């Protein structure tokens with residue numbers, strides 16, 4: 381295996397993810413998100429392109445902060461409608477051998493025993509190819525739908541998330557010994573009960589005696605993805621994440637984020653070299669510069685500013701319809717996504733952004749840089765981030781579906797492969813392993829389980 385660039389396709393089981401309005405580009409097929417065939421095609425294409433995983437974002441609730449109602453979000457398909465991402469994974473796994481699946485789940489609106497069971501099941505069914513993207517959720521409307529009077533404050537959400545993962549780790553790592561399952565027909569003993577343990581968790585948010593209901597899956601604990609950007613969120617990432625998303629639009633911001641999370645990880649007794657950092661990118665590629673520029677222009681023409689502001693109002697928990705478009709964006713500490721706020725107020729201290737400029741920038745992929753060019757130019761840029769800035773991989777964000785993914789796989793991936801830049805699962809004599817867990821893709825063969833320095837193992 382060579383560890384080069386890692387790739388996730390960052391998508392959502394919905395019409396729109398983070399490029400509001402792009403579903404109106406002629407030929408776009410985002411409306412097919414309800415079809416199984418759409419997702420099996422995505423899986424095949426991503427696997428052909430050497431992607432490590434398809435990474436599904438997910439939200440509960442509707443973006444109703446903008447204008448204090450949901451009209452814009454519903455009218456313009458701003459992450460609504462959206463289906464459950466988890467349920468399309470078995471179909472995608474069926475048509476692939478190596479591709480991983482990272483699924484976003486909220487620790488605020490589910491129970492750890494339930495989630496541990498679902499992920500053990502998926503890890504079995506996919507032969508160890510799942511990751512859990514841990515979020516705490518930011519939309520007030522989600523809280524109301526799920527039985528709470530209001531959204532919990534961020535501190536409480538992260539406290540609950542800490543305890544939530546403690547319970548999951550105990551269920552996944554400590555409850556069943558490796559050789560608990562015997563399947564001994566003569567002795568009529570399926571499992572040795574001495575090797576299945578209660579976890580006896582009693583905490584502030586959860587009481588879970590265990591044992592886990594599932595036998596150990598190939599990875600036991602799914603690969604942990606996380607994207608916290610507030611102080612508390614970074615702390616949570618440093619303690620738990622194996623793949624971390626740095627969501628800053630500038631190199632300076634990315635460098636600061638990585639070095640801060642690494643030093644916090646060391647404080648948690650972890651080897652910072654065990655964390656993998658990903659940034660979002662929006663590649664727009666053409667065989668020639670002119671073709672790429674023409675696509676970029678067409679995509680920009682279809683950006684829906686109103687829909688983008690509705691999306692951002694949810695990210696920031698701030699009604700942007702109340703602001704003058706030419707007003708400067710002032711920094712706030714938000715109870716929603718701090719990284720989105722920081723992107724425009726902190727990461728470039730010398731630059732001031734107006735509401736209009738933010739909406740224009742975010743219309744294609746929100747806070748991630750757009751890379752427009754020929755395959756070689758896009759590969760140059762990715763190589764720079766990888767080699768000079770030290771990011772391990774990219775969350776590739778689509779604009780038009782499925783063209784953005786297909787363009788990337790057909791045009792950029794061959795260029796990356798030719799330069800030997802793509803992370804591969806090939807073994808030393810050049811053959812593909814043809815199997816392996818998602819954690820092995822990130823950390824090499826033989827590393828299906830959490831590393832020994834991960835807090836869950838200590």
Ligand SMILES: Cc1cc2nc3c(=O)[nH]c(=O)nc-3n(C[C@H](O)[C@H](O)[C@H](O)COP(=O)(O)O)c2cc1C
Pocket residue numbers: 436437438439484486514515516517518606607608609610611612613614625626627660716717718719
């Ligand atoms: C790349 C990226 C992807 C995210 N995906 C989701 C998501 O799918 N669903 C969600 O509820 N939150 C998502 N978030 C939000 C965060 O995981 C986190 O809960 C949020 O940013 C609030 O915490 P913070 O202020 O510490 O960042 C994402 C954030 C980033 C940067």
